Amino acid sequence: MSLLALSDVSKRFGGVNALADVSFAVEQGDVLGIIGPNGAGKTTLLNCISGLYHLDTGDIRWESASIRGLAPHRIARLGIGRTFQIVRPFPSMTVRENTAMGALFGRPGARLQPGAALSEADTVLDVVGLGEKRHYPVLRLTVPDRKRLEVARALAMRPRLLLLDEVMAGLNQVEIEQALEMVRRVRDSGVTIVLIEHVMKVIVGVCKRALVLNFGRILVEGPPADVLKDRRVIEAYLGQRYAREQERKET
Amino acid sequence: MIAREDRLPPRLRRSIFAVTMVALAYVILAPLTSIDAAQQAGLPLLTDKVWFRIVTTVLMFVVLASAWNIVGGLTGYASFGNIAFFGLGAYTVGALVANRGWPFGLALLVAPIVPALFALVIGLPLLRLRGHYFAVATLGVGVATGEVVNNVGPLGASTGLFLPIVRSDLLFFYLMLAAAGLAVLTTWVILRTRFGYGLLAIRENEEAAAVIGVNTNFYKVAAFCIAAALSGIAGGIFAQWNSFINQELVFAVSDNVQMILMAVLGGAGTALGPVAGAVVLELIIQTLAGGGSGSVYSQIGLGILLAVCVIFIPRGVIDFFGGRSKLSLRYFRQTLRETSA
Amino acid sequence: MSQFIQQVILGLLLGGVYVAVALGFSLVWGILNIVNLAHGALVIVGAYVTWALFTRWHVDPFLSLPVDALVLFVIGYALQRGVINRLIRAPLLFTFLLTFGLNLVIVSLLLLIFTADFRSVTTTYSGSGLELGNVIIPYIRVGGLAVALVLAGILWAILNRTRIGAAILAVGADRDAAQLVGVDLRHIYALTFAIGAAFAGVAGGIISTFQSITPTAGDPYTLQAFAVVILGGLGRVSATVAGGLAFGLIEVLGQSAPWLGSGYANAIAFVVLVVVLVVRPRGLLGRLA
Numbered sequence: 001m002s003l004l005a006l007s008d009v010s011k012r013f014g015g016v017n018a019l020a021d022v023s024f025a026v027e028q029g030d031v032l033g034i035i036g037p038n039g040a041g042k043t044t045l046l047n048c049i050s051g052l053y054h055l056d057t058g059d060i061r062w063e064s065a066s067i068r069g070l071a072p073h074r075i076a077r078l079g080i081g082r083t084f085q086i087v088r089p090f091p092s093m094t095v096r097e098n099t100a101m102g103a104l105f106g107r108p109g110a111r112l113q114p115g116a117a118l119s120e121a122d123t124v125l126d127v128v129g130l131g132e133k134r135h136y137p138v139l140r141l142t143v144p145d146r147k148r149l150e151v152a153r154a155l156a157m158r159p160r161l162l163l164l165d166e167v168m169a170g171l172n173q174v175e176i177e178q179a180l181e182m183v184r185r186v187r188d189s190g191v192t193i194v195l196i197e198h199v200m201k202v203i204v205g206v207c208k209r210a211l212v213l214n215f216g217r218i219l220v221e222g223p224p225a226d227v228l229k230d231r232r233v234i235e236a237y238l239g240q241r242y243a244r245e246q247e248r249k250e251t
Numbered sequence: 252m253i254a255r256e257d258r259l260p261p262r263l264r265r266s267i268f269a270v271t272m273v274a275l276a277y278v279i280l281a282p283l284t285s286i287d288a289a290q291q292a293g294l295p296l297l298t299d300k301v302w303f304r305i306v307t308t309v310l311m312f313v314v315l316a317s318a319w320n321i322v323g324g325l326t327g328y329a330s331f332g333n334i335a336f337f338g339l340g341a342y343t344v345g346a347l348v349a350n351r352g353w354p355f356g357l358a359l360l361v362a363p364i365v366p367a368l369f370a371l372v373i374g375l376p377l378l379r380l381r382g383h384y385f386a387v388a389t390l391g392v393g394v395a396t397g398e399v400v401n402n403v404g405p406l407g408a409s410t411g412l413f414l415p416i417v418r419s420d421l422l423f424f425y426l427m428l429a430a431a432g433l434a435v436l437t438t439w440v441i442l443r444t445r446f447g448y449g450l451l452a453i454r455e456n457e458e459a460a461a462v463i464g465v466n467t468n469f470y471k472v473a474a475f476c477i478a479a480a481l482s483g484i485a486g487g488i489f490a491q492w493n494s495f496i497n498q499e500l501v502f503a504v505s506d507n508v509q510m511i512l513m514a515v516l517g518g519a520g521t522a523l524g525p526v527a528g529a530v531v532l533e534l535i536i537q538t539l540a541g542g543g544s545g546s547v548y549s550q551i552g553l554g555i556l557l558a559v560c561v562i563f564i565p566r567g568v569i570d571f572f573g574g575r576s577k578l579s580l581r582y583f584r585q586t587l588r589e590t591s592a
Numbered sequence: 593m594s595q596f597i598q599q600v601i602l603g604l605l606l607g608g609v610y611v612a613v614a615l616g617f618s619l620v621w622g623i624l625n626i627v628n629l630a631h632g633a634l635v636i637v638g639a640y641v642t643w644a645l646f647t648r649w650h651v652d653p654f655l656s657l658p659v660d661a662l663v664l665f666v667i668g669y670a671l672q673r674g675v676i677n678r679l680i681r682a683p684l685l686f687t688f689l690l691t692f693g694l695n696l697v698i699v700s701l702l703l704l705i706f707t708a709d710f711r712s713v714t715t716t717y718s719g720s721g722l723e724l725g726n727v728i729i730p731y732i733r734v735g736g737l738a739v740a741l742v743l744a745g746i747l748w749a750i751l752n753r754t755r756i757g758a759a760i761l762a763v764g765a766d767r768d769a770a771q772l773v774g775v776d777l778r779h780i781y782a783l784t785f786a787i788g789a790a791f792a793g794v795a796g797g798i799i800s801t802f803q804s805i806t807p808t809a810g811d812p813y814t815l816q817a818f819a820v821v822i823l824g825g826l827g828r829v830s831a832t833v834a835g836g837l838a839f840g841l842i843e844v845l846g847q848s849a850p851w852l853g854s855g856y857a858n859a860i861a862f863v864v865l866v867v868v869l870v871v872r873p874r875g876l877l878g879r880l881a
Contacts, residue, residue, distance in 0.1 A: 050462050071468075072461035082462055090455035092520075101452055104445055105464035114445060157463060329685045376870045382684050383627050384869055387818050391862030394815060398858045508692050515685070547700045554696030561689045562678050590682035592778045 001064050003028045003192055004049070004161060009058035010216075011044055018044040019216045022058070026161070031193045033203040033224060036213035037237055042196045043085055045213070046163050050082045051075040076106050081159030083150040085166045085196075089138045096121050096134040099152045106157025121156055127189075128152045128182055144175045148182070155186065162186065164195040168202055180205055200228060212236070278306065282424050303420035307492065309533045310427040311485050315506070316513035316525035317434035318481035323511065324519030325438075325447065326474045327454030328378065331507055332389030333482055335396040336366035338501040340483025341490040342400060345412040348491065350405060355417065355491045362487025363480035370479035371472060378471040390504065397502025411497030414490060423492040430488060434481045439522040450474055451520075508557070509536070516560050562587070594726035599844050601729055607840025608737030611833050612798055613813050614820040615747055616791030618832045621821060623764035623784045626676065626687050630695035631817055632810030634789050637698065638664055638796025639805045640706060646713045653713050653801045654735055660793035668789025673782040680781065695811075702807035710804040718801065736798040740836070743791055748829040750787070760784050812858055819861040822868050825878015834876045839864065
C-alpha cells in the first residue's frame with residue numbers, strides 16, 4: 001500500500017489545464033523529486049495534495065483512504081506537511097513561536113498546549129539549524145533562514161510526508177549544500193519527502209526517483225540520472241533544437 | 252507570548268502599573284460613595300450623574316472595542332457590522348422586558364445568546380470573504396439589521412421600545428464594569444490559549460494556518476460568536492440603562508467605527524489596547540460633545556480626529572508602550588512615508 | 593400586465609441612477625483599490641450644487657450637471673492629493689476609516705451650511721412623462737437614464753481612448769510598473785479620484801430632480817453603489833452598467849413584493865450583495881482577476 005497515490009488528477013483554471021491525468025505513487029521512505037519548466041503545474045500539484053485546491057477529476061489516496069475534498073487542516077492532521085515556494089511565516093511571531101505553531105496544530109492525534117509546543121519547537125529548530133536564532137523576530141531572518149523556518153514549522157507537525165516547494169530557490173552554492181544536508185537529515189529521520197526543485201544537483205543528490213511535469217502532464221518518471229538525460233525532458237526545458245543538437249553530439 | 256505588552260522598560264512599567272491600579276481602584280470604589288449609607292457616614296461624594304453617565308459609556312465602549320478586537324484585531328477580519336450584535340442584544344432585552352414582562356436580570360442572560368446565534372448564521376457565509384468584501388458585507392449587515400428592526404411592529408418599529416425605568420446609576424455602572432471586565436478577561440485568556448494562537452495565525456497568513464492544521468472556518472466563526480455575545484451583553488445592559496432603544500441609538504454605524512478606532516488606536520491584537528483606546532477616545536468625544544453627542548461640531552471633530560489618527564498612528568498607541576517606537580516626530584514622519592503614495 | 597411593464601420600466605430608469613452613482617465608485621475602487629465610504633456624501637454635494645443653481649439662478653438641473661462635475665472634480669482632486677494619498681499604501685482598514693471620517697466631516701459641513709431641511713428641485717416638467725397606453729415614463733427619469741448612459745460612454749472613452757486613460761489603467765494594473773514608465777503616481781491617483789468624484793456629482797444632480805435632498809441622504813447610495821459594483825463586477829464599464837440596471841430592477845420588483853416595503857432599501861442591497869458574493873463573486877460581467 002502506497003503512502004500517497006494520485007490517480008488521473010486534473011485541475012483546470014478557466015481554460016487552462018494546470019494538471020491533466022496525473023497519476024503516480026509515493027512509497028513510505030521515498031524521496032521523490034518533481035521537476036519541470038515554469039508553469040508546468042508543480043505548485044498546483046502540491047496545492048491539490050494539501051487541499052488548498054479542489055480536484056476537477058481523479059482521486060488522491062493517503063494510505064488507500066481518499067482525501068479528495070478534505071479541508072486543508074484535516075489533511076495536515078493526517079500527517080502531511082508542506083512549505084510554500086514564497087515563504088509564508090507569521091510575521092508577528094518569533095522563530096520559536098512560528099515553529100511551535102506546527103506542533104500546536106498539526107500533530108495527528110494529541111492536542112498540545114502552548115508550553116509543550118514551544119519545547120517541541122526548540123528540538124526541531126536544532127535539526128534545521130536555527131537553534132541560535134530562536135528568539136529572532138521573523139523579519140530579522142535572511143531568506144535562506146526563512147526557508148529553514150518554513151521547513152521547521154512543517155517538521156514540528158511530525159509529518160509522515162513532507163512536501164517541499166522549491167526550498168533551494170535563491171540560495172547560493174554553500175547554502176544549497178547546507179540545505180541538502182538538512183533534507184538528508186529529515187529523510188533519515190523517517191519522513192517521506194516530495195520535493196519540487198529547479199536545482200538539478202539536489203534532485204540527483206537526494207532523490208531516489210524523479211518525475212517530470214510539463215504542461216500539467218507527467219512526461220517521464222524514473223531514477224534522476226535517467227530522467228535528466230531523457231530527450232523529451234531536455235526538449236521541454238531547452239527546446240527542440242537544443243535537444244536535437246545534444247543528440248547529435250552524443251552519437 | 253505574542254502580545255507585546257511585556258516589552259516595557261521595567262521602571263516605566265512599574266509606574267504605569269501603579270497609576271493604572273490607582274485609577275482602577277478609584278473607578279471601582281468611588282461610586283460607592285454615592286450610597287446612602289456612605290453619605291450618612293460622612294464620606295465625600297466623589298461621583299455625580301454626569302460622572303456615572305460618562306464612565307458607564309466608557310465601560311460600554313471597552314466591551315465593544317474588546318469584542319471587535321477579537322474578530323478584527325486578533326483574527327484580522329475587520330468587521331463594520333459588529334454594532335448589529337449590540338443592537339440585537341439591546342432589542343432582545345427590550346423585547347423581553349417591554350413586551351413580555353420579563354425581569355431585567357433574566358432578560359440579560361438571554362442577551363448574549365441571540366446575537367451569538369445570529370453571528371453563527373451570518374458568519375458562515377460572510378467569513379469566507381476577505382478584506383474589502385468582508386468589511387462592506389458586514390457594513391451591510393449592520394445597516395440592514397437595523398433597517399429590518401425599524402420596520403417590525405412588535406419591536407416598536409420606528410418609534411422604538413420603551414422599558415420600565417429603573418433608576419440606579421450604581422447598578423448599571425457595576426453591570427457595565429463587570430461586562431468590561433469579562434470582555435478584557437476573555438481576550439486575555441484567548442491570547443494565552445491555543446485558540447488565540449490559531450486566530451493570530453489566521454490573521455498573519457490564513458493559508459499557512461490552514462496547512463499546519465488550523466481549522467480556520469471554525470475558529471473564525473467561533474471568534475465572531477464570542478464577539479457577538481460580548482457585544483450583546485453590552486447592548487442588553489444599555490437597553491435597560493437607557494430605558495429606551497430605537498434603530499438610531501443601537502444600530503449606529505458610527506458607533507461601529509468608534510469601536511474600531513478605539514481598538515486600533517489603543518493597539519489591536521492586545522488585551523489592554525482596546526481599553527486604552529476606549530478610555531482615551533471616549534473621553535475626547537465626550538469633551539467634544541459638550542452639549543450633546545449628536546451635535547454637528549462633535550461629528551466634525553470626530554471625523555477629523557479619525558482621519559488624523561488613522562493617518563498618523565496606524566499601529567496604535569500601545570506601540571509606544573511596547574518599546575518599539577518612541578513618541579517622536581520621526582515616528583510620525585516615518586509612518587507617513589510608509590503609507591503615502 | 594401593464595403594471596408589470598411599468599415596474600420593469602421604472603426599474604430600468606432607477607437603474608440608470610444607480611449606474612450614474614456607481615460609475616465613479618467603481619472607478620476609484622478598481623484603480624485605486626479604495627472603497628470610498630464618502631462617495632454618497634460627494635453625490636449629495638453635487639445634488640446641493642444643482643439645487644443652489646436652480647434656486648438662485650433658475651438653472652435647469654440638467655444644464656447644471658457640468659457645473660456639478662467641475663465642482664466635484666476640484667474637491668475630489670484636493671481630497672485625494674491632500675488627504676487620501678497619505679494612506680494609499682496602508683492596510684485597507686485605514687482607508688475605510690479615513691473615508692468614513694471624511695464622510696462624517698462632509699455631511700456635518702453640509703448640515704451646517706444647508707441645515708437638515710429637505711430641499712427639492714421641481715421643474716415645470718417634473719411631474720410629466722410619456723404616456724404609452726397604461727404605462728407612464730416620467731421625463732426626468734428618462735433624462736437621468738440618458739445622462740447615465742452618456743456618462744458611461746464618456747468614462748469608457750476616457751479610459752480606452754486617451755493617454756490619461758491609459759495611464760490610469762496602468763496604475764490600476766501595476767502601480768510600480770506604471771511608475772517605472774514615468775507615470776506620476778500622485779497626480780494620476782488624484783485625477784482618478786477627481787473623475788470619480790465628478791461622476792458622483794453629476795449623479796447627485798440627477799438625483800436632485802426626483803428626490804428631496806438632505807445632508808444624510810447620501811449614505812444609502814454608498815452601500816447601494818457597493819452592491820451594484822459587486823453585482824455587476826469590477827474591471828469594466830459595461831459591468832457597472834449591467835450591475836446598475838439589474839440592481840434597479842431588483843429594487844423596484846423587490847419592493848413591490850407584498851411583504852416588503854420602501855423601508856427595506858438597504859436590506860435589499862445587502863441581501864443582493866451577500867448572495868452575489870457567495871454564489872458568483874465575480875459578478876455578472878466582471879473580470880476574473
